Amino acid sequence: MMKNKSEYLKTRKDEAIAKQILSADDYAFYESLFLFQEKQQGLFAFKNVPGYIDPDGFPAIRTDQLEIPADHGPALLAALDELCGIITARHPGFNTGPYRAHAVGSEKSIESLARTFLEGEIDAIASIAGDIRTGIDEFVFMTANWFSPYFSALRAAVFGGRDTSEWNGTVCPFCGQYPSMAKIIEAKENKRVLRCSFCDEEWVFQRIGCALCGNDDIKKLGYYEFESSPYRFDYCSACGGYIKTFRLARKTAEGSVNLAVENILTNFLDSSAIAMGYKAR
Numbered sequence: 001m002m003k004n005k006s007e008y009l010k011t012r013k014d015e016a017i018a019k020q021i022l023s024a025d026d027y028a029f030y031e032s033l034f035l036f037q038e039k040q041q042g043l044f045a046f047k048n049v050p051g052y053i054d055p056d057g058f059p060a061i062r063t064d065q066l067e068i069p070a071d072h073g074p075a076l077l078a079a080l081d082e083l084c085g086i087i088t089a090r091h092p093g094f095n096t097g098p099y100r101a102h103a104v105g106s107e108k109s110i111e112s113l114a115r116t117f118l119e120g121e122i123d124a125i126a127s128i129a130g131d132i133r134t135g136i137d138e139f140v141f142m143t144a145n146w147f148s149p150y151f152s153a154l155r156a157a158v159f160g161g162r163d164t165s166e167w168n169g170t171v172c173p174f175c176g177q178y179p180s181m182a183k184i185i186e187a188k189e190n191k192r193v194l195r196c197s198f199c200d201e202e203w204v205f206q207r208i209g210c211a212l213c214g215n216d217d218i219k220k221l222g223y224y225e226f227e228s229s230p231y232r233f234d235y236c237s238a239c240g241g242y243i244k245t246f247r248l249a250r251k252t253a254e255g256s257v258n259l260a261v262e263n264i265l266t267n268f269l270d271s272s273a274i275a276m277g278y279k280a281r
């Protein structure tokens, strides 16, 4: 049985703090963030499959047709308030007011924020972030964490049983976001699985190939392993990108590792990759 994020984080607490991977304050922040997400996921019910879900194709969410029903608005705004509280507890100087004011600006504001995030057009994101005088990274962080439980619950409700074996794309077959991390499962012939942090979907990807651009020229692919650890990052000189990878040893049960948590515990991998000139998606 897969441990949820907050439970898995707890199992990594002592090591993460002892090795200064997370400060005590950061640990408390992520713990409250994961508990928030887990609680929120239980609050949304989807009785019918929304019309914007493609029943056959991938990614299943058709962002241009996205609709958030009006009756989900109050719960989403309550979630936003809780999220703002968690963020300002960690960063007291950060003013979440303008974001909230934007979110309640019109009847369609919530839907429009979700669509802008999902479409990922940097100019559109920069434009809203500029309007509310927030940095792009902060805007993306808030929007991702606000909507993640909603779309994770939707995925579980309407996409859980979908066969994705035909999908070998570099984006999530449900929501279309780029993967945050990969894992290689030794016990399953080194099967490679990509993870979407936004909706919690995982999908199988080809063993040899860049998970960012799809390049499969092995002369342009490589990886750096971190001594006596399950971590590495795979890089691609065709696109200059990298993705962090967790290698699950044969004896490790697949469900015993939560990649969403490993993603925040492996900032050192990002630092190394970036120092070597590679860029994240």
Ligand SMILES: [Zn+2]
Pocket: 172, 173, 174, 175, 176, 177, 196, 197, 198, 199, 200, 201
């Ligand atoms: Zn996804």
Ligand SMILES: [Zn+2]
Pocket: 210, 211, 212, 213, 214, 215, 236, 237, 238, 239, 240, 241
């Ligand atoms: Zn690439």
